[in-house]
Amino acid sequence: MSRKEAAQKARREFGDVTQIAERSREAWQWPTLESIWADVKFACLRLGKSPAFAATVILTLAIGIGANTAVFSVLNSVLIKPLPYPRAEELVGVWLTAPGAAGLANFSEGLPLSPSMYFTYAEQNRTFQSIGVWINGTANITGLAQPEQAHAALISDGVLQTLNVAPIAGRWLSQADQNPHGAKARMLSYGYWQRRFGGDPSAIGRNITIDAQSRQIIGVMPRGFRMVSADFDVILPLAFDRNKQILAGFGFQGIARLRPGVAIARADADVTRMLPIWMDSWSNGPGTNSHSYEKWRITPAIRPLKQEVIGNVGNLLWVVMGTLGVVMLIACANVANLMLVRTEGRQQELAIRVALGAGQARIARDLLTESVLLGFLGGVFGITIAYEGLLAACSRWTGRSAALERNLPRHPSAGLHRCPLVDIRTALRTHSSSEICRTANLRGSAGRCANGERNPGPPSFPQRSGCSPGSDGFGAAGERRIDDSHLPGIANHRAGIR
Secondary structure, three states: OOHHHHHHHHHHHHOOHHHHHHHHHHHOOOHHHHHHHHHHHHHHHHHHOOHHHHHHHHHHHHHHHHHHHHHHHHHHHHHHOOOOOOOHHHEEEEOEEOOOOOOHHHOOOOEOEOHHHHHHHHHHOOOEEEEEEEEEEEEEEEOOOOOEEEEEEEEOOOHHHHHOOOOOEEOOOOHHHHOOOOOOEEEEOHHHHHHHHOOOHHHOOOEEEEOOEEEEEEEEOOOOOOEOOEOOOEEEEOOOOHHHOOOOOOOEEEEEEEOOOOOHHHHHHHHHHHHHHHHHHOOOOOOOOHHHHHHHOOEEOOEEHHHHHHOOHHHHHHHHHHHHHHHHHHHHHHHHHHHHHHHHHOHHHHHHHHHOOOOHHHHHHHHHHHHHHHHHHHHHHHHHHHHHHHHHHHHHHHOOHHHHHOOOOOOHHHHHHOOOHHHHHHHHOOOOHHHHHHHHHHHHHOOOOOOOOOOOOOOOOOOOOOOOOOOOOOOOOOOOOOOOOOOOOOHHHHHHOO
16 A cells, blocks of 8 residues: 555544644633633623613612612611520510600600619519629710710629620629729720720729729620620729618619510519519608508510510511512613613614524524623622612711721621711601600711721700609609619719619
């Protein structure tokens, strides 16, 4: 066999050289990805030739997606995520209702507790792991760089134990710190610790002057910790003098942790059982009738702590979310209608492609690529609108664009919806003039950034009317008040806790 014949036979057995070269190149390529990328470029080219159509679809989707994302961001943080306390489902707010008490309308959330009630419930209850009372106040701090009025949370023993959030430095206020005649102690918030002490661990153990009393710093609470729904700079012990307490003095918010497996209904029954014990154990002074409060028809109104924090805003948020969901469906229907009209106008183009050999699957993939591209661009612009909207709301409510780093009681993963939630939630809960005042105070304090900076706001101690029987329709006249001279920030507001 000649050389020429041998070469021809070898080429016949080897096959088509061009096809083999193509297959070799394909082995080193990603044909599927290249095909998809070609479809995307072709879709961009087609949309570039119809800018009005593309802008209309993208804007419609962006508005719908942005509005739903923003509202769901608020709803998720307010309603869905649990409170940032361990086993938050066990936490409850302890309140009372008293339909027979004149002037009860002044208490928008019900009847708060008195110190004598706190002692009775703490010692006689069968359903709480722990219970405590607290109240907002103000404190004049001197001895540092310059005097200032700080926001204070005044707490009894059991409050920090109930919330069960450990300090990042030092220790909690203990029962020994609640002795009115003992050593004076206080705790700091994380922001105040950073702002006034630069986060120096040696601040623990230092003494500073609060309302002309020297107090030792014993601990610092972690970043993001709030006293239920209130912001604070310092935590001070209420230090009730048990020997000076009376039945009255209703002005303190109660918080408790239920024992495992205990329902709220059972806790209500337990509080009902303790009310006669409370009236038998305390009095309003000589010559007063301890059971005069029976005509008030006091009943417990224990509710989950999350309900106390968010109020009635949950129903409103669900309604808004449902409405925006319907709007989103309408927007999607409009976009689908526009896509159908556009496809109808491309009948001639599609017919030519079919005549040239394009299959139905290939044409469907092109149309799907164009739809996915429009949806992706609409989603990107929608998320941008949601982010900028929440950022604008944050700047509006707090007056500072840096509030995304605010010290809020939400998870670190809360992301873009961390900033405006407390103020939005508070604003939506404003049902009465008393809550408007409280909202103003919260708004002044909730704007604290991560570095703890903020301007001292007005006193946040709630102004409450008297609740002692015989005073202004509440009970026997001449009743003595509780001794609150040792409580910083309260002495000027005795009318609120008589």
